[in-house]
Amino acid sequence: MKKHQERTMVVRVHPHAWRWRAGAAAGALSVTLLLGYWWGASSDSEMPFFDSPEEKLRDQVTQLSVERDTDQQTLRDLRASLADQATQLNEMREMLALYRGVMMPDDSEEVVVLRPPTVEYDAINHSLQLVSLVHRGTGDDEIYQGHLSVLVEGSLDEQNHIVNLAALDTGQESSVFPLRFRYLQKVQVAVSLPKGFVPESVVSSLRLDEPRVVTRERRDALGDATAIVAVARGAERNATDKKKQ
Numbered sequence: 001m002k003k004h005q006e007r008t009m010v011v012r013v014h015p016h017a018w019r020w021r022a023g024a025a026a027g028a029l030s031v032t033l034l035l036g037y038w039w040g041a042s043s044d045s046e047m048p049f050f051d052s053p054e055e056k057l058r059d060q061v062t063q064l065s066v067e068r069d070t071d072q073q074t075l076r077d078l079r080a081s082l083a084d085q086a087t088q089l090n091e092m093r094e095m096l097a098l099y100r101g102v103m104m105p106d107d108s109e110e111v112v113v114l115r116p117p118t119v120e121y122d123a124i125n126h127s128l129q130l131v132s133l134v135h136r137g138t139g140d141d142e143i144y145q146g147h148l149s150v151l152v153e154g155s156l157d158e159q160n161h162i163v164n165l166a167a168l169d170t171g172q173e174s175s176v177f178p179l180r181f182r183y184l185q186k187v188q189v190a191v192s193l194p195k196g197f198v199p200e201s202v203v204s205s206l207r208l209d210e211p212r213v214v215t216r217e218r219r220d221a222l223g224d225a226t227a228i229v230a231v232a233r234g235a236e237r238n239a240t241d242k243k244k245q
Helices: 017-042 053-103 225-244
Strands: 112-114 118-122 127-136 144-156 159-164 177-181 184-192 198-210 214-221
Touching: 112 198, 112 214, 127 144, 127 177, 127 198, 144 184, 177 184
Parallel strands: none
Antiparallel strands: 112 127, 118 127, 127 184, 144 159, 144 177, 144 198, 198 214
16 A cells, blocks of 8 residues: 655745735725615615714704804904094094185184194103194185194102203204195104103294285193093003012
């Protein structure tokens, strides 16, 4: 009887075979999940897969919250815009009344009118902003020429002191503001006051050379609302800085 010889078989496994098996398993699992989702979504069940009533309700609540926040922001913007428009409307009304007074002056004999100045004073930065308005009174439509001098009276080191705004203004070549207008002219100036100087009043002196020689002068104390607010804010800032130190 012949003896059978034992044979050894060598099986070669590809080095990426495990990756292929894992990929096939993952693909099969994905297909199974997709089929299950499609079946659940297309069925008449009240609890479809990934589409419960609770989830729909949450989505609706989230959407309504977003719309509410958007509406509130729009309402705030609209209120702010209306407030700005109301302020601008009041300013335009005041300007219109001023123009009417210039174009149709009253029965007074004033050839030229020097309005009270508007002053804003910042005690922290030692800065002062002033707006002065000069316009014609009675008379023909002639060219008015002259100059305006603006002095600020106050105290410095417990002594009386006077500051000439035109001299502090770098845009002016002289110590007065030149005037040349037919109906009105606005003089605006923003300067830094000497450190330690406390303003108390504004003295405006007008000299008209054409069409006739006229002089006007007025003294206004820094007691208007704008000046008081600016000074009060400066005092509050000083008190806050001292507390921090």
